Amino acid sequence: MSRPPDDPSDRRRFLRIVVQSAGGFFFAGCLADAEDGGPPAPPGGTAYDWNKFYWAYAVDTDRCIGCGSCMRACRTENLVPEGFYRTWVERYEIDADDKAHVDIALGRSASFDRDALPPAAGRRKAFFVPKLCNHCKNSVCSQVCPVGASYQTKDGVVLVDEQHCVGCAYCVQACPYATRFINPHKHVADKCTFCYHRITVGLPPACVLVCPTKARMYGNLKDRKDELQAILHRRRYMLLKPELGTNPKCYYLGLDLEVV
């Protein structure tokens, strides 16, 4: 009995089988996707149905007075280590030559104690811009995470799984808004959690709560009667770096072109 050593039709058949096996793998993957477990089990008896929420944030830069209450509140609420910030307030001062000077109030008090530019610089305009995680719909940081520790919840919040983060800082590099850092004590990625421990029990995020001028707002995009939706329908807003296609859910009212 002769066995032809190499028959092209045999190889083709083998390839077909390989392709079919791959199809089976894909089918199995589809099964895994189709099976959504629904909302997580309610912790401590509080009922939170994450299918009913899609959180978004808005910042009215016209109202911000740069008092730093949000930065102080975030630090105490989330035990953010000294020298790192989950949210911060940038100050832009535009001089006579239309050159922008940007600075941030740092430290524990997080307050600006003098103007950045001397009067001789001929300041044309000056304003504050609060910054925080944009909780992008298309979040770059969770896409690059090699271990699935950075993820987006069904209610639209980008979070870090501290137990499984390996601290590779890939997400820190990937975030176009520089909102992430490596926590020096836990050695894992750290970022704004939208105060997930607060919003899931019906409390506003700490920064929204303490903002004295209501420059910071948050709301539920799935609730048609939500105040934030009314504001977004009435006011004109802008996103940070919209050209990147990250689809941020942090809407900026009165954003200046100088802000990046």
Next chain:
Amino acid sequence: MADPQNRRSLIAFVFAAVLLATVLIMARADALARRPVFGLATIVLAAAGTVLALAVGLGGLLAARRRREDLSQVRGSWSHVLRLGVALLVIGGAAIVARAALVPDSYGAYGYFRGDAVRDAMVARRPSHQGRDVCAGCHETEGRLHAKDFHSGIQCESCHGAGGEHVASVAARADGKTEHVPVVVPRTQEPCLWCHRRLAARPSSFPQIDPQEHLRGFAVADLETPCMRCHNPHEPLFLTRPLREARLHPVIQQCRDCHAGDVDAAAPRPDDHPVVFECRYCHADLAADFAGRSHRELPCGRCHQAHRESETATRIVRSHGPEFCLLCHRDFPLREPVGLPTIAWPAHPERNPQNPPPPLPDDMPCIDCHMDRIHARGMTTAAATGGAS
């Protein structure tokens, strides 16, 4: 089935089927733990597929034997494939074991992440900021005053900081072991200046002060004087309009300075508050001096609006110009004469031929020359505290 090409393809099919079964089992391994019915169905399906594949392969072999083919040839062609198959099975089994050990149970429950992490984030810590309703639950007086105040829209914790530890310590104080954690705003200018320090970047409509300028205007010697000396942060009443018109004096810091007991019962409506002070009670010498000059018809409040930083004498000094006086005395061409002496600004300095036009700067306040029409300079505060009690 006779020709060896078919046979080899059959063998390949068998291994493909085994591979597919392995993949399916791996994909469903953790689903089995979470949803037994679904996982079991997958495994049964995979097992059936494997059995079917083996049966087809075996059938091919039997058919070949029936045709009395040389089975040693066939067996010979099997051995290396068998070794490969065993190796694949071992690797696949190891992969299943490793995956079961390394991948968290809830991984993939809601997406490509550990499902339980969502719950972990929910209970990561207890909310530390309480909100002012919680504060007002115990601090009723402050809550009531604050609700009527200019700052009523602002949370207690915007100034005091998070109240979580404070509330917990008060709740745990019953056992006598826990130390009370106070939430106190330092009595310095700093907490007020977080919001109210004048900065170019702040919206101009927001009340802001330069602390040095502000205190100079009020003739306070110590530039470190805490804002709370004059402004009760829970009730900076003299900044509100009804009481400003009632001419309460800024040295009164709280309603309770005069009204012992329940403030609300003593003065249910601040608008009805009687005039408590006349300016002359404290500034007697200034008032007497003023009564002898040309502006004597005017109430003090026409120029000094109850010590509001932006509307007082401070403003005249700070603006470094004649605008304040020109509000009344400017000669607008189309304005009805109102009986006031008016001047045509900026032509004014040249109008007096006896006085050759001096190099008057544009930002020179009128009162630098005309203070004699108003009252003596300087402010008397000697009787201030005495008058209040």
